[in-house]
Amino acid sequence: MREQLLKSFVDMDEQEAVKIARELVETDGGAVAVLDTCKEAMEEVGRLFEAGEYFLSELIAAGDMFNQIMEFTLPKLQGEEVASLGTMVLGTVQGDVHNIGKDIFKVMAEASGINVIDIGIDVPHEKFVEAIKEHKPELVGMCCLITLGVDSMKRTIEVIKEAGLRDDIKIIIGGGRVSQAVMEHVGADAWADDAARGVRLSKELLGKE
Amino acid sequence: MVSPEMQKLAEERAARMQAARELKEPDRVPFTGLGGDVIAAYAGITAYEYQFDFEKSRAAVLKWLKDFPSDSAMIGAGGLDCLPLAVAFSDFPDLAGGFMVVNGPMNDILKMKFARFPGRELDENSSPQFIGRSNMDPSEYDELIANPQKFAYEKILPRLSDNFKDLNSPLALATMARAGLERVRQGAEMAKTMAAIAELGYPFGPAGGLSYAPLDFIGDHLRDIPNTVLDLRRYPDKVKAATESILEVLFKLATANPNVASVGFPLHLNEYLSPELYKEFYWPTLKEFVLRLAEKGIKSSMFCEGWHDPHLETLLELPAGWGTAMFEKTDVRKAKKVLQGHTVVQGGIDVGVVISGTPAQIDEYIKQLLDDMMPGGGFILGANVGNLPRNTPIENIAAVYEAVEKYGKY
Structure with missing residues (x-):
């Protein structure tokens, strides 16, 4: 069954994947098996994306399947120890109100085992600082779609520095208009212009790959 | 009044653009110039003033075009696509064309929920x-397929703005009446701006229009992007039929103005789709759209947002000389190799480099770009995205224009 779930999930057969997961989750130890299999499937989808075989629509479809399946799987995992690779505070920077990219990244990051604290869109610089103080993450993810976000990321990182928190965290920036040059300009540690690369680099920054 | 000297300059600039659009080599590389939020910052005004105060935005644009001359001019702060409103009124082409885009002051009246404006x-x-x-x-979907115009008016408009919640209410009628008045006011402002820009030696070509690939109309305005890509797997036949229906109404809108000479398409879902999905759901109606426009002698331009690499070859299915493809992340060098002699390639300047480079790096960057892209013609130089942020260093912008001046001669 695990094999079938994995295959139908990776092949984007939504109906079949959800059906198998519903059956599997009712078996003994099934919830853990569903969770592990879906994580594996998401990783494979990310790999296919980076290999150029899958595209954003497959990432969105996979994220949607993952969420659908987790909705009935997570309640059955109450009390189970679910391992976390680390914590990440994630938000779209001040001035930018886009969320599609952030949301695709978020579900893939969660599926990879990162505990994601989503602080939303148009996030003021100070709110990043507060969230870092509150959640003590190892990682901070900043997203932007529009070019204005580049200024905003630079300023946010300055404010984090001023608060004396920069050395405690790694920062990854993401979005359609970021690049190596933008990363150096704003003073981040890594950059990704797609979610799959973002998750892979986040795991590297956490020392897990 | 436009001086004879400026008139001559405008003609030179127009000829330069025209030659490139005919896939030839002009005297110099045509350059669309840079722009965006930085124009307001350069004039010392806020983005809010730039969007809402036409006196101030006109002065800002004129200062920019004077200090940073290029071969074509932007007119103002621009706005956001508002195609459903135009579709809803598509039986009235004299009105509909004026409501394809909503800017700040217009949205104070229309109150469209998709719009976010500074200030x-x-x-x-x-x-x-x-x-x-x-x-x-x-x-x-079935209702949409049966009659997109009726569906846009009766179902979508009330959901886009609370002012249209009840289409029979005085509020709904008053909103359209006010929008009409605002349209007239803005038309006069725009004419004033264009006259002032013409005095600086900038050409204004024949009328250009804006439209959408039918699937983008669904993605941006009806279902949102994530739901649309899910619909492709869940309701493939409905989506396909809907794109065919939408094509008819969008084509009618695009050709409503008998003087229109070109139509621009910003492509949005292109980057989301595999070549298989693109060829099945996106491309057929966009291709048909461009072919029908070409039959009427209307050129098209596509702004291929994001990565367009997997779909580049599909452009070759169009007849040579169909129009212009602008690229964001796809390397224009690669695009030119595929499209040489067939499609005009536009873009090339990565705004990331202009934001974060040094003037010396930018000089070298533009030199290499022009070395690679100018031979053979059919290339228009421009930014890969239209918007430079407010804090873009002015010396970097100047470096771009100086480098174009230095290396842009054929």
Whole structure:
């Protein structure tokens, strides 16, 4: 069954994947098996994306399947120890109100085992600082779609520095208009212009790959 | 009045653009110039003033065009696509064309929920932003397919703005009447701006229009992007039929003005789709659209947002000379190799480099770009995205223009 779930999930057969997961989750130890299999499937989808075989629509479809399946799987995992690779505070920077990219990244990051604290869109610089103080993450993810976000990321990182928190965290920036040059300009540690690369680099920054 | 000297300059600039559009080598590389939020910052005004105060935005644009001359001029702060409103009124081409785009002052009247403007929903120095939302349930595809105009008017408009919640209310009628008055006011402002820009030696070509690939109309305005890509797997036949229906109404709108000479298409879902999905759901109706326009002698331009690499070859299915493809992340060198002699390639300047490079790096960057892209013609130099942020170093912008001047001669 695990094999079938994995295959139908990776092949984007939504109906079949959800059906198998519903059956599997009712078996003994099934919830853990569903969770592990879906994580594996998401990783494979990310790999296919980076290999150029899958595209954003497959990432969105996979994220949607993952969420659908987790909705009935997570309640059955109450009390189970679910391992976390680390914590990440994630938000779209001040001035930018886009969320599609952030949301695709978020579900893939969660599926990879990162505990994601989503602080939303148009996030003021100070709110990043507060969230870092509150959640003590190892990682901070900043997203932007529009070019204005580049200024905003630079300023946010300055404010984090001023608060004396920069050395405690790694920062990854993401979005359609970021690049190596933008990363150096704003003073981040890594950059990704797609979610799959973002998750892979986040795991590297956490020392897990 | 336009002086004879400026008239001559305008003709030179127009000829330069025209030669490139005919896939030839002009005297110099045509350059669309840079722009965006930085124009307001350079004039010392906020993004809010730039969007809402036409006197100030006109002065800002003129200062920019004077200090940073290029071969074509932007007219103002621009706005956000508002195609459903135009579709709803597509039986009235004299009106509909004026409502394809909504800017800040117009949205004070229309109150479209997808729009975010500086000094309104956003900080006074933010950029205008379009925020997609789902305005349609998948169970409504049949209604959309049967009559997109009726569906846009009766179902979508009331969901886009609370002012149209009840289409028979005085509020709904008053909103359209006010929008009409505002349109007239803005038309006069625009004419004033264009006259002032013409005095600086900038050409204004024949009328250009804006439209959408039919699937993008669904993605941006009806179902939102994530739902649309899910619909492709869940309701493939409905989506396909809907794109065919939407093509008819969008074509009617695009050709409503008998003087229109070109139509621009910003492509949005292109980057989301595999070549298989692109060829099945996106490309057929966009291709048909461009072919029908070409039959009428109208050129098209596509702004291929994001990565367009997997779909590049599809452009070759269009007849040579169909129009212009602008690229964001796809390397223009690669695009030119595929499209040489067939499609005009536009873009090339990565705004990331202009934001974060040094003047010396930028000089070298432009030199290499022009070395690679100018031979053979059919290339228009421009930014890969239209918007440079407010804090872009002015010396970097100057470096771009100086390098174009230095290396741009054929």
